[in-house]
Amino acid sequence: MINFYYDKKTITIMKRKILPPMYFLLSLILLITLYFNFSIIKFIYPPYNWIGILFIIFGITMNLWANNLFKKKGTAVNPNEKPSVLITNGPFRLSRNPMYLGMTAILLGISIISNSLITLIAPVLFIIIIQILFITAEEKLLESIFNKEYLDYKEKVRRWI
Numbered sequence: 001m002i003n004f005y006y007d008k009k010t011i012t013i014m015k016r017k018i019l020p021p022m023y024f025l026l027s028l029i030l031l032i033t034l035y036f037n038f039s040i041i042k043f044i045y046p047p048y049n050w051i052g053i054l055f056i057i058f059g060i061t062m063n064l065w066a067n068n069l070f071k072k073k074g075t076a077v078n079p080n081e082k083p084s085v086l087i088t089n090g091p092f093r094l095s096r097n098p099m100y101l102g103m104t105a106i107l108l109g110i111s112i113i114s115n116s117l118i119t120l121i122a123p124v125l126f127i128i129i130i131q132i133l134f135i136t137a138e139e140k141l142l143e144s145i146f147n148k149e150y151l152d153y154k155e156k157v158r159r160w161i
Contacts, residue, residue, distance in 0.1 A: 020079065023129050024103040031110055031122035039116035046115070055109030062102030065091045079134050086146045088153050095161050096139075096154065100130050104160075127160075135159065 044051075069092070070077040075085040077099075091098035107123035142150045 020100065020103065020130060020134060023126060023133075024107070027107055027122045027126040027129075028110070030125070031107060031114070031119045034118045034121060035114045035116050038118045039114070041117040042115050043117045043120075044112055044115055049113050049115045052109035052112030052114075055105045055112060057109075059102040059105030059107075059109060062091050062095075062098045062105065066098040066102070079138055083142065083145065086142065086149055086153065088157070093157065096157050096159050097130075097135060100127075100135065101160055103130075 066087075067077060069087050069090045073085045073087055075083045075087065091102075095101045104123050104127055107126055108120075111119040111123060139154070143154075
């Protein structure tokens with residue numbers, strides 16, 4: 001688990017070696033493996049399963065948009081680094097975690113397109129892992145750095161969507 005220790009002068013971050021994009025990739029591999037090995041129960045039939053493309057487009061858009069804002073504001077994208085700015089505009093008006101939401105949407109979209117109920121395990125597992133390993137610690141860090149500004153933002157915007 002990532003632990004953040006905060007005092008008035010320093011923030012020490014115990015870094016994780018595996019970052020969220022790797023968990024996304026592992027979830028994608030799991031999804032594909034489940035599809036090709038255990039795809040028995042169908043849940044959305046063609047042509048309705050092609051709605052998954054909208055989820056994928058949404059996910060890619062959220063990730064690119066949020067990533068561009070991080071770069072534009074000059075703050076850390078990597079959850080192991082200390083953020084210098086609290087971003088509350090753009091996709092951060094919809095979700096406090098638009099990049100995680102985007103990755104989840106991509107996995108969900110692929111699950112919908114695959115038309116296999118078992119593939120839904122991958123996005124659910126991804127959400128659980130990201131929540132436990134990253135979001136909780138990131139929120140504590142943001143509260144310690146940005147105090148009331150982050151708490152006000154947290155009251156206005158939901159964690160996922």
